[in-house]
Amino acid sequence: MKALLLAGGLGTRLRPLTEQLPKPMALVGNRPWIEHLIVQLRDQGIRKFVLALKHYPELIRRHLGDGSRYGVTIDYVIEQEALGTAGAIKNAEPLLDERFLVFNADIVQHIDVKPLLRFHQESGATVTIGLMEVEEPSAFGVVELSDRGEIRRFVEKPKPGETTSKRVNAGIYVMNKEALAYIPPGREVSIERETFPSLIEQGAGLYGFPLQGYWLDIGTRERYRKVHWDLLDRKLKLMIHGQEQNKGIWVGKDVRIGDGALLIPPVILGDGVRIGDKAIIGPYTVIGEGCHIAARARLSETILWDGCIVKEGAQLYQCVFGYDSEIEAGHILYEAYAQRMKEEVSV
Incomplete structure (x- = not known):
């Protein structure tokens, strides 16, 4: 089975980190x-991928290539203009099989898809639609199901008492290719506001299935940090590169740690890091x-x-800095976000 990864999102709420970077390319660990995501799905037996791209597609293509170094094959389809979720799926139609998976590639998840696939076939x-249960559904579109799992209706950002459901669209779908007939070509189409309601209206077999596992949209700075914490x-059980030298301290290759330096777990140090x-x-x-942390610097709850x-002597608390950022000696920063310190810092 092929998996279609929708990777064309702008990531506007993560700017400036995603100013010139597709949101699915944001670093996690x-x-x-x-x-x-590709490695996780490969380990579940999915070896063929189609990536739907729009913003800075060359960055993703250059990083992932044809997929051979991950033991998979990757094909690409590029939107010339914004097509929405359903439009992006329709745009990839020539590359898709009679049944396929779809993932919003900017949502961090660690989920076993086999029960979802089995339900789709048996029903x-x-x-x-893969569904996740959330504590506070008012910020989402909630899904109401029949006893058989057929979707009755969607309730967008429900007010108290409007629905008892706490199940939301997880951005993970199993689709038969015949469903693409409900998506008009060549224009922007919302899957939530147009395609799914049309399927319900036509009685075309739109079902929902509750998923188990980790799921979090990294669309805000707060949630981006939460994914890392x-x-x-280890609530999110992605592979961490490097050796766990002490409990909660992962160290990559060729790392040098200076005299008297202190690592307070949990911490990840990538390959080639220098600690003063x-x-x-x-x-x-x-x-x-390749990061260099000078003598007497202090970093806490921070992602570089x-x-x-x-x-030397700089202090970073609850900060996130993108590639090749430079923090000057003695600076003390709280909740700062930037792609480079040469550019404006967002606080």
Whole structure:
């Protein structure tokens, strides 16, 4: 079975980190999230992928290539203009099989898809939506199911008392190719507002299936950090590159740690990291490959992408810095976000 990964999102709420980067390429534990997703699905037996791209497609294509280094095959389809979720699926139609999986590739998840596939086949559904249960459904579109799992209706951002359901669309679908007949070609089409209601109206077999596992949209700064803290706490069980030298401290290759430096778990240090004398790193800190942290620097609850330089005595608390950022000596920063320190810092 093929999996179609929808990877064309702008990631506007994660800017400036995603200013010139597709949102699925945002790092999670020092690896682009989309790489984690492909590896995770490969390990569940899915070896053929189609990636639907729009913004900066060359960055994803250059990183993933034809998929051979992951033991999979990857084909690409590029939107020339914004087509929406359903429009992006329709645009990929020539590359899809009679039955296929769809994933919103900017949602971090760790889910076993086999029960979803089994339900889809046994129910005779045309489309099955994977559902996750959330504590506070008012920010989502809630799904109401019949006893057989058929979707009765969607309730967008429900008010108290409007529905008892807490199940929301997880952005994971199993689709039969016949469902694409309900999507008009060549224009922007919302799957939630147009395609799914049309399937319900036509009685075309739209079902929902509750999923089990980890699921979180990384669309905000707060949730982006939460994904990392969940990774460090092992609530999100993605592979962490590097060796766990002490409990909660993962260290990559060719890492050098200076005299008197202190690592307070949980911490991840990528390949080639340099930690200066008497620096204090952690807790809840992820340092990307090739980063240099100078003497007496202090980092806590902070995420650095590859190639960052933190100069002597700088202090970072609850910060996220993108590739090759530079933090000057003695700077004290709280909740700062930037792609580079040469650019404007968003606080």
